Amino acid sequence: MSRLLQALFGRLPIGWLQLTHNRTRFAAALAGVAFANVLVFVQLGIMNSMGAATLRPYGFFQADIMISAGDANALADGGNVARQWLLQAMADPDVTDGMGLFIANVPWDRGEKDISLTTFGVDPAKPGFLVPEIAGDLKLLEVQDAVILDRLARGLAREEAAAIRPQSPLSFESQGRTLTAYATFAGGGGFGGDGYMLASDQTFLSLFPARRSAAPDHILLALRPGADVGLTVARLHKLISDPSLRIRSFSDAAQEDLRYQQTKRPTGIIFGFGVLIGVLVGLVIVYQVLSTDVADHLREYATFKAMGYGPRFFLGIVFEEALVLGIMGFVPGLMVGTTILTVMGKITTLPLAMTPSMAVSVFLGTILFSAVSGAIATRRLSAADPADLF
Amino acid sequence: MNREGIVDVKGLNHWFGSGEAKKQALFDVNLTLKRGSFTVLMGPSGSGKTTVLTLIGCLRAVQDGSVRLLGQELNGAAEAELVALRRRLGFIFQAHNLHESLTAAQNVMMGVQVHGGVADRVAEQAATHALGLVGLADRTTYLPANLSGGQKQRVAVARALVASPALVLADEPTAALDKDSAAEVVDLLKRMGEARGTTTMLVTHDNRILDRADRILTLEDGRIVGIEERG
Numbered sequence: 001m002s003r004l005l006q007a008l009f010g011r012l013p014i015g016w017l018q019l020t021h022n023r024t025r026f027a028a029a030l031a032g033v034a035f036a037n038v039l040v041f042v043q044l045g046i047m048n049s050m051g052a053a054t055l056r057p058y059g060f061f062q063a064d065i066m067i068s069a070g071d072a073n074a075l076a077d078g079g080n081v082a083r084q085w086l087l088q089a090m091a092d093p094d095v096t097d098g099m100g101l102f103i104a105n106v107p108w109d110r111g112e113k114d115i116s117l118t119t120f121g122v123d124p125a126k127p128g129f130l131v132p133e134i135a136g137d138l139k140l141l142e143v144q145d146a147v148i149l150d151r152l153a154r155g156l157a158r159e160e161a162a163a164i165r166p167q168s169p170l171s172f173e174s175q176g177r178t179l180t181a182y183a184t185f186a187g188g189g190g191f192g193g194d195g196y197m198l199a200s201d202q203t204f205l206s207l208f209p210a211r212r213s214a215a216p217d218h219i220l221l222a223l224r225p226g227a228d229v230g231l232t233v234a235r236l237h238k239l240i241s242d243p244s245l246r247i248r249s250f251s252d253a254a255q256e257d258l259r260y261q262q263t264k265r266p267t268g269i270i271f272g273f274g275v276l277i278g279v280l281v282g283l284v285i286v287y288q289v290l291s292t293d294v295a296d297h298l299r300e301y302a303t304f305k306a307m308g309y310g311p312r313f314f315l316g317i318v319f320e321e322a323l324v325l326g327i328m329g330f331v332p333g334l335m336v337g338t339t340i341l342t343v344m345g346k347i348t349t350l351p352l353a354m355t356p357s358m359a360v361s362v363f364l365g366t367i368l369f370s371a372v373s374g375a376i377a378t379r380r381l382s383a384a385d386p387a388d389l390f
Numbered sequence: 391m392n393r394e395g396i397v398d399v400k401g402l403n404h405w406f407g408s409g410e411a412k413k414q415a416l417f418d419v420n421l422t423l424k425r426g427s428f429t430v431l432m433g434p435s436g437s438g439k440t441t442v443l444t445l446i447g448c449l450r451a452v453q454d455g456s457v458r459l460l461g462q463e464l465n466g467a468a469e470a471e472l473v474a475l476r477r478r479l480g481f482i483f484q485a486h487n488l489h490e491s492l493t494a495a496q497n498v499m500m501g502v503q504v505h506g507g508v509a510d511r512v513a514e515q516a517a518t519h520a521l522g523l524v525g526l527a528d529r530t531t532y533l534p535a536n537l538s539g540g541q542k543q544r545v546a547v548a549r550a551l552v553a554s555p556a557l558v559l560a561d562e563p564t565a566a567l568d569k570d571s572a573a574e575v576v577d578l579l580k581r582m583g584e585a586r587g588t589t590t591m592l593v594t595h596d597n598r599i600l601d602r603a604d605r606i607l608t609l610e611d612g613r614i615v616g617i618e619e620r621g
Contacts (some may be wrong), residue, residue, distance in 0.1 A: 007510070012496055014491070014492070019490035191403055253502075300489045303481075303487040304500065307476070307477070307481060307549075308477030387444050387450050
């Protein structure tokens, strides 16, 4: 290793030799960097999974434009939209179809644990608004009290869900009615519920008698192929006389929801801060290690200064140490971080996983912040005055 | 130019502190070190020996008077010039000041690599050779912690001499050593200086060293009070 670095730098790898001279301290420093990495990985993982969990329900649907109430920051948030706007929107030449979407959480008493399913009430005659995986089963919902169940929902045994077929349905009680699942789809637990469920709008309204068919939560619109979504949105703004409504492309709606979760909701802010604190902890640990190391070697550095070594040489040593710590601390950090995220993902069914982009960005961040720590630590170098040696 | 010594000091004054606390440490010091000479600078502690050494060694800025080192005036010289000049000097300190994380050979290599552009193999060979000259050929891979005090100081001598400096400045190199080790280190300095034509200036108040000197300068209260030529 030492030889390799020597060939690489064209000089003795003093930083490496200094760091590895005291094995215990070196191990502690690496553990510190790894710990900061794990902290950032876990927080980032949760933050990413929150994003993925937020976007997941949008993935069940296919639409070009979504009309929502002004206060509907998230899919299952805010007031409802009058159905009359759906009819109004249909007047636009580019709008080919529209569907009201109802959303509410349905509790399911599973004995030892109640689970809550985010339930979408959809029009079973309009499979075009659902992704192909679900669309094929949509006509099953024409039967009153029929549902399509999320087979990845928390609290639902995998074998139990896998057995659900039109010929072997699963019935359960909820909201005083007997619901029957004839098919399943792949959803997964999120932050707002343990899983998802699809029902016809009629079934939905009988589950929630207080809701009216004239007021769905959102309106989904499909456009003629090749139509310009932005222009249509602009036209709809003029066509629909209620200025408080949010009319935006479906993908914009998903992204706005994501931004809202990340920047306005406490969970997003908390995990965002978690990442920040992980970065700061790493910064402080590397700075502490490097500045202690500089302080411990002031005499040697002063000697080198007296011998004629210039400031670049000393900066080189400190940066070399910063890089060694950053790179070698990252490896165990990545391994532990991956393990923790995998285990947490299994337990929570949240989409928690180490992604390559996460690993790369944390690695680059580690190198960057190690270098910043190193740059701060080099300020102590000026204390090495060769005149004090005599 | 040839008439000029390796070091010419003329009318050197130096002060420490500032304002009311300002104290003059050197008064009109004049001295010349001839090429290849072995000069001992003596004097009680606080007499200014070390100040003279650090001024000649480009480790302090010259305030008043003239110090010419290797033909270059130090008074008013830029930091980069001082750093470049320091590379042509060899320093030996009271403590060995070896780097604890580097082996004996690596410590000596530091004295070669400061000049830059030296291939690793060449630097290593030079270091091994220099350690051989100070009698440590079998200790090249030892860390300083595993060497005796005398051995460490010999490594420091090898580090100072490995790049064939024009001038070696040594500040009480024998203070921390027992009688035999001290004699060994001084003999080494003297012998290698003679072999390579190196000029040596050694600060000490160790009387054991005096009989090896060509010339003894005595400093008292910042003034040169005695010059004794020998040999």
